[in-house]
Amino acid sequence: xxxxxxxxxxxxxxxxxxxxxxxxxxxxxxxxxxxxxxxxxxxxxxxxxxxxxxxxxxxxxxxxxxxxxxxxxxxxxxxxxxxxxxxxxxxxxxxxxx
Amino acid sequence: xxxxxxxxxxxxxxxxxxxxxxxxxxxxxxxxxxxxxxxxxxxxxxxxxxxxxxxxxxxxxxxxxxxxxxxxxxxxxxxxxxxxxxxxxxxxxxxxxxxxxxxxxxxxxxxxxxxxxxxxxxxxxxxxxxxxxxxxxxxxxxxxxxxxxxxxxxxxxxxxxxxxxxxxxxxxxxxxxxxxxxxxxxxxxxxxxxxxxxxxxxxxxxxxxxxxxxxxxxxxxxxxxxxxxxxxxxxxxxxxxxxxxxxxxxxxxxxxxxxxxxxxxxxxxxxxxxxxxxxxxxxxxxxxxxxxxxxxxxxxxxxxxxxxxxxxxxxxxxxxxxxxxxxxxxxxxxxxxxxxxxxxxxxxxxxxxxxxxxxxxxxxxxxxxxxxxxxxxxxxxxxxxxxxxxxxxxxxxxxxxxxxxxxxxxxxxxxxxxxxxxxxxxxxxxxxxxxxxxxxxxxxxxxxxxxxxxxxxxxxxxxxxxxxxxxxxxxxxxxxxxxxxxxxxxxxxxxxxxxxxxxxxxxxxxxxxxxxxxxxxxxxxx
Numbered sequence: 001x002x003x004x005x006x007x008x009x010x011x012x013x014x015x016x017x018x019x020x021x022x023x024x025x026x027x028x029x030x031x032x033x034x035x036x037x038x039x040x041x042x043x044x045x046x047x048x049x050x051x052x053x054x055x056x057x058x059x060x061x062x063x064x065x066x067x068x069x070x071x072x073x074x075x076x077x078x079x080x081x082x083x084x085x086x087x088x089x090x091x092x093x094x095x096x097x098x
Numbered sequence: 099x100x101x102x103x104x105x106x107x108x109x110x111x112x113x114x115x116x117x118x119x120x121x122x123x124x125x126x127x128x129x130x131x132x133x134x135x136x137x138x139x140x141x142x143x144x145x146x147x148x149x150x151x152x153x154x155x156x157x158x159x160x161x162x163x164x165x166x167x168x169x170x171x172x173x174x175x176x177x178x179x180x181x182x183x184x185x186x187x188x189x190x191x192x193x194x195x196x197x198x199x200x201x202x203x204x205x206x207x208x209x210x211x212x213x214x215x216x217x218x219x220x221x222x223x224x225x226x227x228x229x230x231x232x233x234x235x236x237x238x239x240x241x242x243x244x245x246x247x248x249x250x251x252x253x254x255x256x257x258x259x260x261x262x263x264x265x266x267x268x269x270x271x272x273x274x275x276x277x278x279x280x281x282x283x284x285x286x287x288x289x290x291x292x293x294x295x296x297x298x299x300x301x302x303x304x305x306x307x308x309x310x311x312x313x314x315x316x317x318x319x320x321x322x323x324x325x326x327x328x329x330x331x332x333x334x335x336x337x338x339x340x341x342x343x344x345x346x347x348x349x350x351x352x353x354x355x356x357x358x359x360x361x362x363x364x365x366x367x368x369x370x371x372x373x374x375x376x377x378x379x380x381x382x383x384x385x386x387x388x389x390x391x392x393x394x395x396x397x398x399x400x401x402x403x404x405x406x407x408x409x410x411x412x413x414x415x416x417x418x419x420x421x422x423x424x425x426x427x428x429x430x431x432x433x434x435x436x437x438x439x440x441x442x443x444x445x446x447x448x449x450x451x452x453x454x455x456x457x458x459x460x461x462x463x464x465x466x467x468x469x470x471x472x473x474x475x476x477x478x479x480x481x482x483x484x485x486x487x488x489x490x491x492x493x494x495x496x497x498x499x500x501x502x503x504x505x506x507x508x509x510x511x512x513x514x515x516x517x518x519x520x521x522x523x524x525x526x527x528x529x530x531x532x533x534x535x536x537x538x539x540x541x542x543x544x545x546x547x548x549x550x551x552x553x554x555x556x557x558x559x560x561x562x563x564x565x566x567x568x569x570x571x572x573x574x575x576x577x578x579x580x581x582x583x584x585x586x587x588x589x590x591x592x593x594x595x596x597x598x599x600x601x602x603x604x605x606x607x608x609x610x611x612x613x614x615x616x617x618x619x620x621x622x623x624x
Contacts, residue, residue, distance in 0.1 A: 004479060008479070009475060012475045012478045012479055012482075013471075013475060014459075015478055016430060016434075016462075016474050016475060016478045017434075017437070017455065017458040017459050017462055018459060018462045018463055018466065018471055018474065018475070019447075019456075019459035019460055019462070019463035020463065020471075028471070028472065028475065031472060031533055032472065032475060032476060032479070034533075034534055035422065035472075035476060035533060035534060035537075036476070036479070038419060038422075038534055039419035039420075039422050039423055039489075039493075040419075041415075041416060041419055042416050042419040042420050042423060042489070042492045042493050042496055043488045043489070043492040045413065045416040045420075045492065045495070045496050045499060046492060046495035046496055046498070046499055050495040050498050050499060051495070051498055052491060052494035052495050052497070052498065053494055053495075053497040053498045053501060054320060054494055055320050055350070055550075056306045056320065056321075056497075056501070056547075056548070056549055056550020056551075056576070057305070057306050057307050057350070057352065057550045057576055059307070059349070059350060059352075062349040062350075064346060070214075072213055072214075076213040077213070079211065079213050080210045080211065080212075080213070080440070080441035080442065081439070081440055081441060082438060082439070082441075082442070082443065082444035083444065089439055089440060091439055091454055092452050092453060092454045092456075092457045093451070093452060093453050093454065094453070094454055095453070096451055096453050
């Protein structure tokens with residue numbers, strides 16, 4: 001497995017929507033390289049015949065009746081929003097203007 | 099009946115308090131006020147414990163007064179009161195509550211109020227247990243020391259310069275410092291059990307799905323579990339029966355009743371039981387004083403009629419690595435919702451176009467701390483195209499191997515035993531700059547989360563070299579939570595017999611950091 005470098009961290013930070021300063025990228029790249037190195041043995045632990053486990057206690061087909069249950073009022077849903085307008089979340093521009 | 103002063107009152111267990119409340123020897127208002135006074139005395143100030151992020155004085159006293167009024171009136175309503183009605187409790191600030199702020203220990207949720215109660219909170223309210231407040235934690239429960247809280251660390255009541263464990267250091271310290279008789283925690287990789295170990299308290303991670311996760315702000319959904327924090331094994335059993343049970347709001351919630359926990363704690367017995375030492379979870383890498391106390395517990399259990407066997411879980415060596423791939427992967431997904439749109443803080447970029455992407459980037463940069471950022475980046479990496487199979491996919495296979503190791507171990511033993519944490523409480527700041535060293539604290543607790551099985555930590559005594567608490571961990575197969583309470587209660591009583599009382603009686607008295615408090619509570623008995 002490849003080591004993680006500063007460019008990788010910058011790319012991942014963009015994907016994760018976390019702005020990072022040059023200093024932060026340097027530090028984070030160093031720390032993450034150590035962590036990634038320490039977990040690499042995991043890829044050699046299990047053969048192809050071992051199935052993956054995504055949940056510790058398997059429960060299948062958990063359904064409920066198709067009826068309206070608990071819902072929030074618009075006021076409740078918006079109560080923690082940083083900005084709202086006429087009963088809706090107010091969002092900054094979705095598209096860049098160019 | 100002799101009158102209890104407040105110092106004695108706050109040192110009673112929840113079960114003892116419940117009995118005194120039912121017998122009307124004390125009122126819930128008196129009990130709740132005694133704890134609020136204790137919080138005012140020891141929690142604040144520069145040298146305070148800082149277990150609480152929010153104290154819920156008014157509501158707690160109102161609930162207490164309601165319970166007292168019902169008891170005073172008598173009749174059917176008094177009869178119908180829950181056994182723990184009027185016994186106060188603290189709640190980890192990862193669990194959402196109406197009427198109190200919920201921060202998750204993060205700046206990004208500073209000042210946020212949930213419009214709904216977690217299922218466990220609804221159950222506490224139904225049982226009429228006064229909620230004393232919200233306790234400190236590592237940001238979004240990511241850490242083993244509470245130092246990653248955006249609101250400053252919690253201190254260990256045994257030594258104010260040391261960590262109280264994490265992420266639930268606030269809940270454990272509150273209970274250890276007699277600021278609450280009970281608390282709720284959450285455990286993703288040890289966040290209930292490891293703080294219990296280093297503060298000399300009891301912490302239980304129930305079977306995955308035994309307690310609803312609805313309203314616990316998700317860190318890693320396939321690993322997270324809410325559970326009890328207390329000073330005695332019986333108290334944890336009492337609390338788990340309050341908060342447990344099936345919840346249609348959590349699709350991973352089990353339908354098993356889990357209603358024999360209190361009975362198990364009361365009728366503890368280990369005669370003829372096989373207790374397995376996990377070869378890989380002691381010895382090298384574990385502090386000498388931890389090992390000594392661990393061996394002492396084994397001898398006590400043997401003396402009580404248990405058979406001690408050794409089991410091997412060879413794949414546990416991959417557990418920490420697999421955990422640090424699965425957990426961050428789930429973190430990166432779960433924390434995507436903190437985007438500066440629906441709740442919490444919004445930070446605008448200093449200059450340039452105010453597009454939503456740039457606002458999210460600025461908001462998350464300012465709102466999240468370093469450890470949260472590290473884990474989001476790591477998780478994003480592990481889930482990236484090209485790396486998914488090697489990282490996340492492999493880690494999920496290791497999860498299967500860990501489950502198989504446990505299956506094989508439980509074929510040879512009824513219960514497994516290990517130290518809860520490799521060391522006693524370390525100094526504040528000691529491991530803050532070394533993430534990997536911090537992660538190693540959870541080496542003995544992580545396997546249970548990976549397999550979804552229950553784990554109980556209880557005080558095992560003090561390490562000879564530093565006089566700090568050591569935790570003993572018991573593990574049982576999934577759905578066998580009662581077995582842990584049964585064995586835990588036996589070990590607890592054997593140890594207390596040896597010590598001549600609860601371990602917390604040996605904790606140092608806390609100095610009052612706040613001048614002019616009306617309380618006369620002095621703290622520990624040393």
